[in-house]
Amino acid sequence: MTPDARRMKRSLVTWCVFLGTICVGLGLMLDGAAQDGSSGAASATATVTAQRGTTEALLLDAEKWANTKVGRTYATGTELKTGSRSYIEVALDEYNSFRIKGTTQIKVEKILDTSEDESGAVIRLVELQLIDGEVNARLNRLPDDVRVKVSSPTAVAGASGTGFTVGFDKLKQLTKVKVVESTVLVEARDRPDKAVEVAALQQVEATPWQGGTITASGRGLLSETLLGKAFVDKFRQKPEEIDVTVTGTAPAPDELSGRNERRTASQEAALDNARSALSATVLGLAVNEFTTVADLLADDEALAEKVYGAIAELAPAETRFDDDDACTATLTLKLGQLDETLGQAVAGTIASVEEIAKADYLAKFGARAAITTKRAATVDAQRRLTEKIFGSVIEGGRVLNDVATEPVRVTIQGVVRGAVEVEEHYYSDGSVTVVMSCPGEQIAADHGNLVGDTFLSSPEPAVIHDFADYRAMHE
Numbered sequence: 001m002t003p004d005a006r007r008m009k010r011s012l013v014t015w016c017v018f019l020g021t022i023c024v025g026l027g028l029m030l031d032g033a034a035q036d037g038s039s040g041a042a043s044a045t046a047t048v049t050a051q052r053g054t055t056e057a058l059l060l061d062a063e064k065w066a067n068t069k070v071g072r073t074y075a076t077g078t079e080l081k082t083g084s085r086s087y088i089e090v091a092l093d094e095y096n097s098f099r100i101k102g103t104t105q106i107k108v109e110k111i112l113d114t115s116e117d118e119s120g121a122v123i124r125l126v127e128l129q130l131i132d133g134e135v136n137a138r139l140n141r142l143p144d145d146v147r148v149k150v151s152s153p154t155a156v157a158g159a160s161g162t163g164f165t166v167g168f169d170k171l172k173q174l175t176k177v178k179v180v181e182s183t184v185l186v187e188a189r190d191r192p193d194k195a196v197e198v199a200a201l202q203q204v205e206a207t208p209w210q211g212g213t214i215t216a217s218g219r220g221l222l223s224e225t226l227l228g229k230a231f232v233d234k235f236r237q238k239p240e241e242i243d244v245t246v247t248g249t250a251p252a253p254d255e256l257s258g259r260n261e262r263r264t265a266s267q268e269a270a271l272d273n274a275r276s277a278l279s280a281t282v283l284g285l286a287v288n289e290f291t292t293v294a295d296l297l298a299d300d301e302a303l304a305e306k307v308y309g310a311i312a313e314l315a316p317a318e319t320r321f322d323d324d325d326a327c328t329a330t331l332t333l334k335l336g337q338l339d340e341t342l343g344q345a346v347a348g349t350i351a352s353v354e355e356i357a358k359a360d361y362l363a364k365f366g367a368r369a370a371i372t373t374k375r376a377a378t379v380d381a382q383r384r385l386t387e388k389i390f391g392s393v394i395e396g397g398r399v400l401n402d403v404a405t406e407p408v409r410v411t412i413q414g415v416v417r418g419a420v421e422v423e424e425h426y427y428s429d430g431s432v433t434v435v436m437s438c439p440g441e442q443i444a445a446d447h448g449n450l451v452g453d454t455f456l457s458s459p460e461p462a463v464i465h466d467f468a469d470y471r472a473m474h475e
Contacts, residue, residue, distance in 0.1 A: 188206070222431070415439075
């Protein structure tokens with residue numbers, strides 16, 4: 001699909017998202033080739049069209065779960081769930097469907113129930129309640145009187161994109177909405193005018209201030225000031241020699257018996273996992289001391305399209321299979337290719353980048369480099385955590401930073417200083433990343449009238465985990 005065609009399709013789409021119990025509501029207009037509203041709406045059902053692995057349904061008023069069946073249509077009140085490495089593909093019609101990912105449970109709340117929208121217009125609702133896990137939707141030609149919602153226990157997200165994902169982590173009480181195509185308007189239920197528009201290839205997250213956690217990642221580079229130019233120069237490579245390398249692994253599906261089928265399936269999954277890992281690594285690469293690739297993509301959808309497109313089209317450098325037909329796939333992105341895509345040099349990368357063990361990092365760079373570089377990563381993570389909190393959406397198009405008083409700033413500074421490290425990663429170019437996390441209880445306790453009940457982040461570049469879906473949406 002060309003960029004012009006995608007923009008035209010986006011112009012036909014309207015999303016709305018509410019938070020408090022997240023609900024994704026989508027209203028997509030039919031294009032000229034689609035059916036009219038009445039005939040299209042009448043054909044909408046919740047029918048299983050494909051499945052893999054452990055997939056079960058609990059019918060309304062039933063006591064026991066039963067295996068789902070391809071071709072079976074499920075009614076309001078049905079719950080569906082998947083096991084690890086499983087999925088259920090559910091079609092509303094030939095154009096519109098959603099996929100229930102692995103280890104996910106949903107409930108079909110409504111199937112074409114008649115209702116009214118805010119203007120009083122009669123609409124028909126398809127509503128799914130996400131209890132735990134992840135649902136991916138592809139909505140290409142919904143009739144103009146049909147709305148689709150996906151809800152979770154911590155927020156309500158509504159969207160009008162042709163491709164989007166809603167994920168809910170029951171343990172963390174964290175909802176993430178990722179947009180592949182079109183735009184999403186996210187509104188918090190605790191405030192009537194608490195909203196943010198999310199563009200394609202961006203994501204937002206929502207979690208309760210009370211009981212939720214807020215995280216951010218920071219990156220540290222080898223410092224010439226602290227370690228000396230001669231030390232850093234020892235590890236420098238020519239830009240054309242620098243690679244960014246990741247691996248992805250995946251087991252073969254248990255239900256497949258033929259070797260070729262098993263290896264094809266595991267290779268596709270391993271490549272998707274590798275592209276996801278490469279997406280996360282590339283976004284975190286430092287352009288300079290204070291700017292990452294993610295910062296460049298934050299407000300530039302066209303540039304994000306180019307970067308994700310390059311990752312999606314990358315051929316594997318190597319694939320290996322073990323005796324059980326599990327696959328390990330390696331992807332290598334040349335830094336020169338990334339520089340060309342970005343239109344500028346990634347100056348912070350001085351050598352080939354792949355994640356390595358801490359022991360290997362210490363052997364290569366020494367303890368002083370590990371301590372100083374990790375400290376820089378921690379400071380960067382704290383800075384980004386502060387920015388993320390101050391950038392949380394309040395209402396009326398404002399973020400917390402727009403209305404924060406001195407007491408609010410003092411509280412946030414204290415919360416960030418108390419943030420804890422939850423992840424650390426070491427890389428072959430000498431860089432280190434650290435993920436910091438902090439709870440929102442103190443902010444809610446001291447300033448609940450200002451921040452409300454729900455932390456709603458400002459949009460940030462999405463880390464795409466399903467490149468198969470990305471490619472399908474961008475053909």
